[in-house]
Structure formats: structure tokens, C-alpha cells
Amino acid sequence: MNELAAAIPWLGKRNPTAARWLILIIALVAPVIAWQFGRSWVRILDFALLYMMLAMGLNLVVGFAGLLDLGYIAFYAVGAYTFAFLASPHFDVHLPFWTILPLGAGFAAMAGIMLGFPVLRLRGDYLAIVTLGFGEIVRIFMLNLNYPVNITNGPQGINMIDPINLFGWDLSRNLQIGENFSINSLFLYYYFFLLAVAGSIVFVHRLQISRVGRAWAAMRDDELAAKAIGINTRNMKLLAFSLGATFGGLSGCLFGAFQGFVSPESFSLMESIAVLTMVVFGGMGNIAGALVGAFVLALLPEILRDVAVPLQQTLFGHVLLDPEVLRMLLLSLAMILMMLLRPAGLIPARARYSHDHHLSNKLKQEAAK
Amino acid sequence: MTPRTVVGVMPARLMDPTAAPDWRLVRLGKGIMETLIQQLINGLVIGSVYALIALGYTMVYGILGLINFAHGDVLMVGALVALQTMTFLMGMAPGMSPLVMLSIALLVAIVVCMLLGFTMERLAYRRLRNAPRLAPLITAIGVSFLLQTIAMIIWGRNYHTYPQLISTTPLQPIEGVFITPVQITIIFGSAALMIGLLLLVNRTKIGRAMRATAENHRVASLMGVDTNAVIAFTFVIGAGLAAVAGVMFASNYGIAHYGMGFMPGLKAFTAAVLGGIGNLGGAMLGGIVLGVVESFGAGYIENLTFGFLNSSYQDIFAFLILGLVLIFRPTGLLGERVSDRA
Numbered sequence: 001m002n003e004l005a006a007a008i009p010w011l012g013k014r015n016p017t018a019a020r021w022l023i024l025i026i027a028l029v030a031p032v033i034a035w036q037f038g039r040s041w042v043r044i045l046d047f048a049l050l051y052m053m054l055a056m057g058l059n060l061v062v063g064f065a066g067l068l069d070l071g072y073i074a075f076y077a078v079g080a081y082t083f084a085f086l087a088s089p090h091f092d093v094h095l096p097f098w099t100i101l102p103l104g105a106g107f108a109a110m111a112g113i114m115l116g117f118p119v120l121r122l123r124g125d126y127l128a129i130v131t132l133g134f135g136e137i138v139r140i141f142m143l144n145l146n147y148p149v150n151i152t153n154g155p156q157g158i159n160m161i162d163p164i165n166l167f168g169w170d171l172s173r174n175l176q177i178g179e180n181f182s183i184n185s186l187f188l189y190y191y192f193f194l195l196a197v198a199g200s201i202v203f204v205h206r207l208q209i210s211r212v213g214r215a216w217a218a219m220r221d222d223e224l225a226a227k228a229i230g231i232n233t234r235n236m237k238l239l240a241f242s243l244g245a246t247f248g249g250l251s252g253c254l255f256g257a258f259q260g261f262v263s264p265e266s267f268s269l270m271e272s273i274a275v276l277t278m279v280v281f282g283g284m285g286n287i288a289g290a291l292v293g294a295f296v297l298a299l300l301p302e303i304l305r306d307v308a309v310p311l312q313q314t315l316f317g318h319v320l321l322d323p324e325v326l327r328m329l330l331l332s333l334a335m336i337l338m339m340l341l342r343p344a345g346l347i348p349a350r351a352r353y354s355h356d357h358h359l360s361n362k363l364k365q366e367a368a369k
Numbered sequence: 370m371t372p373r374t375v376v377g378v379m380p381a382r383l384m385d386p387t388a389a390p391d392w393r394l395v396r397l398g399k400g401i402m403e404t405l406i407q408q409l410i411n412g413l414v415i416g417s418v419y420a421l422i423a424l425g426y427t428m429v430y431g432i433l434g435l436i437n438f439a440h441g442d443v444l445m446v447g448a449l450v451a452l453q454t455m456t457f458l459m460g461m462a463p464g465m466s467p468l469v470m471l472s473i474a475l476l477v478a479i480v481v482c483m484l485l486g487f488t489m490e491r492l493a494y495r496r497l498r499n500a501p502r503l504a505p506l507i508t509a510i511g512v513s514f515l516l517q518t519i520a521m522i523i524w525g526r527n528y529h530t531y532p533q534l535i536s537t538t539p540l541q542p543i544e545g546v547f548i549t550p551v552q553i554t555i556i557f558g559s560a561a562l563m564i565g566l567l568l569l570v571n572r573t574k575i576g577r578a579m580r581a582t583a584e585n586h587r588v589a590s591l592m593g594v595d596t597n598a599v600i601a602f603t604f605v606i607g608a609g610l611a612a613v614a615g616v617m618f619a620s621n622y623g624i625a626h627y628g629m630g631f632m633p634g635l636k637a638f639t640a641a642v643l644g645g646i647g648n649l650g651g652a653m654l655g656g657i658v659l660g661v662v663e664s665f666g667a668g669y670i671e672n673l674t675f676g677f678l679n680s681s682y683q684d685i686f687a688f689l690i691l692g693l694v695l696i697f698r699p700t701g702l703l704g705e706r707v708s709d710r711a
Contacts (some may be wrong), residue, residue: 130692132635136684335511335514337510358591
């Protein structure tokens with residue numbers, strides 16, 4: 001898995017094995033270090049892992065298959081609301097975690113296909129706008145389906161969602177070991193999410209070098225040529241949408257259970273854009289890119305929140321830019337500057353599967369003319 | 370994801386209260402005919418604003434094949450700059466006549482937006498003209514959010530009440546049908562601007578250069594057209610129209626806000642696609658059709674769905690129309706271009 005080693009810039013090329021071990025150690029130790037700065041940082045890391053899953057899923061659609069999806073957060077919402085419906089006092093249903101997880105993923109995949117069918121013929125910018133519209137429609141329904149029959153509980157959202165329960169082991173309770181040692185629930189969630197992310201990495205990696213992954217790459221680089229060599233582009237697009245959506249649905253389920261509360265506010269367009277920025281920032285079409293992008297852009301706003309706000313206090317005496325503004329500023333600048341200065345992202349995808357390689361060659365030829 | 374205040378979330382009614390006030394008026398009205406005419410008027414008013422915005426999208430798309438995602442936010446900047454100017458003028462010269470004040474504010478807004486359009490094109494889009502297809506689009510999304518953030522820094526998160534310099538007392542041309550002077554001004558003002566734009570594009574030298582560039586970049590530049598200047602000019606004109614549309618939009622609803630540009634921007638894009646993107650007449654037609662459909666939709670959805678859906682779903686119509694048009698008639702009502710172009 002040299003793909004993953006690329007996440008560490010210099011070492012990854014010289015000594016991939018060392019880089020992989022380093023990544024593993026960082027992943028395992030990160031929450032312990034974060035704990036030193038306060039429990040909220042462990043929580044932020046948990047969210048960063050969820051963002052990583054989302055970014056990997058969106059990367060399937062945008063990076064591998066080349067379909068720009070601006071409504072991706074809708075699938076996340078489907079997952080989260082599925083969990084909320086089936087494991088909360090809202091309908092008074094409490095199904096076990098392992099039953100809901102496949103259901104959430106399945107519903108999200110179905111939503112993916114539902115979106116995929118009508119937009120099969122669209123490309124590029126049109127696709128982006130229609131998917132954006134899809135995301136907004138889902139959000140409008142979430143906001144308004146509390147009347148005349150209360151389904152989503154409207155803008156208030158659904159509360160008191162059951163925590164993740166692995167065969168009787170409740171992750172929301174601190175794990176007591178012996179007399180005076182206990183592991184905080186945030187750590188339990190962290191390692192559980194880490195397992196999920198690791199599983200996703202393996203899956204996505206195998207997928208990328210499989211027949212399907214290669215078909216996506218071909219379709220992304222030249223749809224007509226892909227069709228001509230016998231790739232069923234319709235099925236491949238639908239597969240990309242539904243698999244990407246599955247990731248969204250799974251992480252949505254985890255999010256609902258972890259947060260214990262879902263509301264339409266968490267699934268706004270801004271979040272779709274945030275996940276897209278992570279993929280773009282890290283490098284489209286590349287697992288390490290999506291992971292690094294998600295990690296950096298999930299953490300950076302929080303660090304800014306801790307650093308920039310007191311800094312402004314001391315400099316100007318009051319807070320000029322509040323953390324939310326800083327986050328938006330960061331995301332939008334990351335998106336623009338990345339596209340202008342380093343379009344292949346922080347960690348460019350390996351030439352073999354990248355379309356930037358293909359396109360930059362094309363550009364060079366154009367320039368030479 | 371985390372429970373913070375998030376940009377995309379605006380109380381639907383404040384953000385885009387097309388339906389709310391007018392619709393209550395409608396419900397008070399008695400006859401079916403009056404309701405019908407009322408919805409038509411509301412649709413025409415909002416439709417002509419959409420049409421103005423759609424022109425900006427369609428001109429840029431026609432020339433560059435780029436969806437300028439940030440176009441809606443230019444509208445917002447226009448509205449807020451005009452608001453700032455009006456507030457300033459009211460403080461400086463309280464006795465000034467409202468019409469003069471409005472004209473000055475409009476002028477300032479137009480100039481600022483034109484500069485903004487020029488800067489955007491120069492800094493962000495020009496360098497990406499030959500980049501892979503997704504790059505300019507992603508940049509445009511980034512620019513859109515950057516503008517919103519900057520507006521949030523300057524004008525804050527609050528909703529600002531928009532000064533009503535033209536009277537908003539409804540007139541009753543027909544018993545039971547209401548129209549305000551602001552709405553009349555919007556309809557006639559946008560009609561005048563659209564005619565002006567058509568004349569500019571079809572009758573002047575720069576207009577011919579624009580059409581030539583849209584037809585074929587390279588050939589146009591071989592014929593001595595300075596295509597870079599033409600593209601910059603297109604952005605500037607589009608931004609100017611957006612500034613006017615912004616002031617109209619905000620005056621109509623009496624509210625301005627840093628996120629107000631997003632929805633009308635999207636809807637205007639829909640209007641441009643509906644009319645046939647790249648086609649000026651199409652954008653106008655599309656805008657008006659969309660405005661009317663939306664207004665009727667919001668007015669009748671409750672009866673049509675037996676009370677299950679209500680007028681808070683009105684934003685859905687634009688997206689549904691967009692989806693349907695792109696699937697069944699991607700060239701739009703009047704367009705010849707195919708959606709696969711670009």
C-alpha cells in the first residue's frame with residue numbers, strides 16, 4: 001500500500017515501510033496526545049475520522065470516476081437520519097447497531113442510485129448543479145417534514161439517539177479496567193472509527209486497482225474512448241454514485257450515534273463543500289490525499305479557533321473574525337489557491353491512475369503547438 | 370457536521386420570503402381569478418429579477434463555457450453596497466430626495482460590482498481557462514464562499530432591513546389584486562435593462578466582438594478581436610446587471626443578508642438553463658417562466674398535495690425544473706447548444 005505511505009511527503013518516497021509504521025503509530029497515539037490538551041480535542045479527532053470516511057467516499061465519485069457531486073452530504077444525512085429513526089425515542093424504536101448499519105448504508109446507496117439515474121447523461125458543471133439541487137431538496141424535506149405528520153421533527157432535529165452498542169458493549173460509557181483506570185468513551189469511539197477508516201482504506205484501495213477502478217479511471221479521462229473499449233459507462237457511473245453514497249451513509253450512521261443528535265443544520269451545503277474541499281485540497285483521485293485533506297481541514301479550523309481568537313483579543317482588544325468566519329475563509333481560500341497553484345492537490349495522485357498526468361500532457365502538447 | 374451555526378441554514382422565510390407575505394395577501398383575496406392574477410404578478414416581478422441575473426450566467430457561459438458560481442454573490446454584494454451607501458447618504462444629507470438617493474446608491478453598487486467582476490475574472494478565472502474542466506468550477510465555488518465570508522466580515526451575520534425608497538403601499542388596479550410601486554419599478558426597470566443589453570450585443574461593435582468570441586475564441590482573435598478584453602467586458606456587464614438585480618431583490622423583500630445571493634443565483638442559473646444556456650433571449654424567457662411557475666407552485670402546492678406540502682417547499686420547484694429540463698431537453702426552450710459542450 002504505497003498509496004498510504006504517500007501521506008508522509010518525504011519519507012513516503014524514500015522508505016514506504018517506515019512511513020507506514022509512522023502513520024500507524026501516529027494514528028494510535030494521536031488521541032492520547034490530544035487528551036493532554038483537553039477532552040474536546042479527542043472529540044475533534046473523532047470527527048476528523050468521520051470526515052476522513054466522507055472524504056474517501058466523495059473521492060470515489062469525484063476523484064476516481066470524475067463526477068463532481070455537490071450534494072454529497074445528503075447521503076450522510078440519509079445515514080444519520082436512518083440511525084435516528086431506528087434507534088431513538090422519536091418513534092420509540094431501538095434496533096441494534098448491527099441491524100441499522102447495513103440499513104443506513106443501503107438506504108444511502110439507494111438514494112445514490114436515485115440521484116444517479118436521472119443525471120447519467122449530464123457531465124461536469126451541469127452534474128454539479130443538479131447534485132447540489134438534490135442535496136438542497138433533501139435538506140428542505142428534513143426541515144419541513146414535521147407537518148402534517150411529524151417524521152423528521154423539523155429544524156429541532158432528533159434527540160437522544162442510542163449510542164453505538166457492539167454486542168452489549170456500550171461505547172458511550174467509559175471502560176473501567178481494574179480499580180483506578182478507565183478509558184474514556186471518546187477513546188473507544190476513536191479506535192472504533194479508526195477501525196472503520198482502516199477498513200475503508202483497504203476496501204477503496206482494492207477497488208481502485210480492480211477492474212472497476214480502472215474502468216472509472218478510463219471513463220473519467222475520456223468517456224467516449226471508455227465506451228468504445230466496451231466499458232458500460234452507465235453501470236459504472238451508477239456504481240460510483242451508489243458506492244460513494246454507501247460511504248456517506250455509513251459515516252452518517254456513526255455520526256448520528258456518536259453525536260446523539262441530528263438536525264438539518266448539520267447537512268447544509270457548506271458541509272458538502274467542506275468535504276469537497278478536503279478532497280480537492282488533499283489531491284483528487286488518491287486515497288492518501290483524501291485522508292490528509294480531511295485530517296488537515298478538520299483540525300485546522302479548530303486550531304485556529306484556539307489560537308486566532310485569543311490572538312485577536314490581545315491584538316485588537318476584541319474578536320474581529322469569529323471561528324466560524326475563519327473556517328469559511330480557510331475553506332474557500334484553500335479551494336481557490338489549490339486550484340490556481342497546485343491543481344493536483346497536496347499529494348498528487350500517482351501518474352498511473354491520475355487524470356492530471358494525462359491532462360498535463362495534453363496541455364503540454366497544446367502549448368507546444 | 371458539528372452543531373455550529375452553518376452558513377447554508379437560513380430561515381427559509383427570511384432568506385427568500387417570496388411566498389410568505391404575498392401569499393397571505395392572496396389567501397385573503399376572494400375569487401379564483403384574483404388569486405390567479407395576483408400569482409401571475411408576483412411571478413412576473415420575481416421572474417424579471419431572475420432574468421436579469423440569468424443574463425450574467427448565460428453571457429459568461431456562452432463565451433467561456435464556465436458556470437460562474439459566484440454570480441449570485443455578486444448580487445448580494447450589490448445589494449449590501451447599495452444599502453451601505455443609502456445609510457451613509459441618509460446620515461449625510463437627510464433631506465435628499467429618495468429617488469436621487471436610490472440612483473446614487475445604485476450607481477455605487479454597479480461600479481463596485483463591476484470592479485468585483487473584473488477582479489474575479491482577472492485573478493481567478495483567467496489563469497484557469499485551459500485547465501481541466503473541474504478546476505474552474507471548483508474555483509468558482511471557492512470564490513462564491515469567499516465573497517460570502519467577506520460580506521459576513523463586513524456586514525455581519527444579521528439580516529438588515531432594506532430602506533424602502535420607493536413606496537411599498539400596495540395599489541389595487543383590480544379589486545383584490547395588489548401591486549406595489551416597487552414591483553412596478555422592478556418590472557419596467559428590468560425590461561429596460563434587457564432591451565439595452567440586447568441592443569448592446571446586437572447593434573454595437575463590442576457586441577459583435579462578444580458574439581464572435583462566443584462563436585469561436587481562436588478565430589475571433591485571429592480576426593483582430595481582443596478576446597481577453599471581451600471576456601473581461603462580459604464579466605463586467607454581467608456583474609453590473611447583477612448589482613441592479615440585487616438592489617431590486619432586496620427592495621422587493623425589504624431584507625438584505627450576506628447569504629441572500631445564493632438561492633436567487635441558483636434559480637437564475639436554472640432559468641438560464643431552462644431558456645437555453647448561452648442564449649440571451651432564452652435567459653429572459655427562462656427567468657420569467659421560472660418566476661411564474663414558482664409563484665403558482667408555492668400558491669397551489671398545498672391544495673395539490675392535500676395539505677401535505679406547503680409553501681415552504683417552494684425552493685424545490687427550481688431544482689425540479691432544472692432536473693427535468695436537463696434530462697428531457699438539455700438545450701432548453703430556445704437554445705441550440707448541447708449540454709455536453711464545454
